Amino acid sequence: MTPYVLTVDAGLKDLREADHLLQALAAGLDLPEGSFGCTHLVRDERPRVALSLAVESGEALLSARRQLTEAGYEVSEGAPDEVGRAVLYPGAAHLTGTVSVAELLSRSAIARVTVLGTTQPPSAQTAVVTRDHVRPQWLDGELVLAVQPAAGGTLTPFEVPDPTPCCADH
Known part of the structure; x- marks a missing residue:
């Protein structure tokens, strides 16, 4: 996986909804070829499904982060865990x-x-x-x-x- 990763926490509760949001966000962000988009089950005091996006360049990551933040999403660096469920991936x-x-x-x-x-x-x-x-x-x-x-x-x-x-x- 690429070293440029960010997490989007939209407070989602189910995988289907997370899949749809991830695909919509990726289409709107016009991510470069070779990008990955994953869902992650977050098991803390507020169980939910978080999204991660991994891209091959720091520039693409900064652009995605800016656009997502401007759209009102909670964005953080890195992935929530190392076992993401891939929705978007090459091929x-x-x-x-x-x-x-x-x-x-x-x-x-x-x-x-x-x-x-x-x-x-x-x-x-x-x-x-x-x-x-x-x-x-x-x-x-x-x-x-x-x-x-x-x-x-x-x-x-x-x-x-x-x-x-x-x-x-x-």
């Missing part, structure tokens, strides 16, 4: 439909794919049904995508695009 737009593990790795900044419930990496030819929602996480400095087995020998990202809220039927 994310190319991970739609069904792609092989090899394509997923070659088309994006994702360094590794892990299959839940096994210690073995998936075969490079295994199909990943992306559901157009691929959210890898930073682990030990690498962007790692957790997937799960699906129908027909395929894999799907562990995180679903439209999760059912807890207690939705109550």
